[in-house]
Amino acid sequence: MDDARTQGTPLDRTELADQRFLLAAGIPRLDVVDSTGSTNADLLRAVASDPAAWTDLSVLTAEYQTAARGRLERHWEAPPLSSVSVSVVLRPVNAEGRPLPTDTYSWLSLIAAVALRETLLETAGIPAELKWPNDVLVRGRKIAGILAQLAPMVDGSVPVVLGTGLNVTLREEDLPVPTATSVVLESPRTVNRTELLKSYLSHFASLYRSFCNADGDPAAGLAGGPSLHKRVESVMATLGKQVRAQLPGDHEIIGHATRLDEFGSLLVVDRDGREHVVTAGDVVHLRPWTPPDSSGQDGYA
Structure with missing residues (x-):
């Protein structure tokens, strides 16, 4: 790929402000800022101070984040113009305006992960899969992370701020860890951040609205196709693997x-056949476990 194409370029703000795009996606507001600590933190503050200004599917995106935050309070910083850093306000209600139960909110970050996977495949030509709970992988390396945070309001409503960070033009030396990757490193069709952002928001809005209209039922057909539950499981690399789930409080579970x-x-x-429900935490994919043999030796290969 030409070196010029790998250099980060500013988002096309005129294209992002196109009313045809915004209306088609159902986005009432899309703000672009040059630099911020964290789009999620900014939106959490904005929603709390002026809720009427930030309605459902309002978007904040930044050219440069200096204090991005992920799960387990991890922080990182990417070079300017090298990533898609975007947060969305969600106030999930069904077609009649009835709020979705908060126990359905755990699916929102998975909707974002599915939407981002579809964006990478259709727009950039990169095959991707999901790692539980909300990472997007390409050939086993992390290309994006997603973080959902609740924003409880004084009126009793609980909006969600959903942040997504996609590595776009980061070179090997820019990556936060050796197990990460970026769009440019995966021989993509494009590294245009505006195209990637618009595609992601369009995919997400379609899946999200369908999910809301199904009252947050993950088993219902979604946006003219399989249910959210089936879509997620079909592209979830974690399923079928031996894993170590690192849970809050320094606990861990190892199993299948x-x-x-x-x-x-x-x-x-x-390995004792007990089933554990993991609702939060970090998951590490392990090499396959070797069952006990006649010599009495067992363990993870």
Whole structure:
């Protein structure tokens, strides 16, 4: 790929402000800022101070984040113009305006992961899969992470701020860890951040609205296709693998990841056959476990 194409370029703000795009996606507001600590943190503050200004599917994106935050309070910083950093306000209600139960909110980050996977495949020509709970992988390396945060309001409503960070033009030396990757490193059709952002928001809005109109039922058909539950499981690299689930409080479970339950939690069966429900935490994919043999030796290969 030409070196010029790998250099980060500013988002096309005129294209992002195109009313045809915004209306088609159902996005009432899309703000672009040059630099910020964290789009999620900014939106959490904005929603709390002026909720009427940030309605459902309002978007904030930044050219440069200096204090991005992920799960387990991890922080990182990417070079300017090298990533898609975007947060969306979600106030999930069905077609009649009835709020979705908060126990369905665990699926929102998975909707984002599916939408981003579809974007990478269709727009950039890159095959991707999901790692529970909400990472997107390409050939086993992390290309994007997603973080959902609740924003409880004084009126009792609980909006969600959903942040997504996609590595776009980061070179090997820019990556935060050796197990990460970026769009440019995967021989893509494009590294145009505006195209990638618009595609992601369009995919996400379609899946999200369909999910809301199904009252947050992950088993319902979604956007003219299979259910969210089936879509997620079909592209979830974690399922079928031996994993170590690192849980809050320094606990861990090692076992076989078998499926997702109706809330998107990961079910892990340990070597004694006990099934554990993992609702939060970090998951590490392990090499396959070798069952006990006649010599009495066992363990993970």
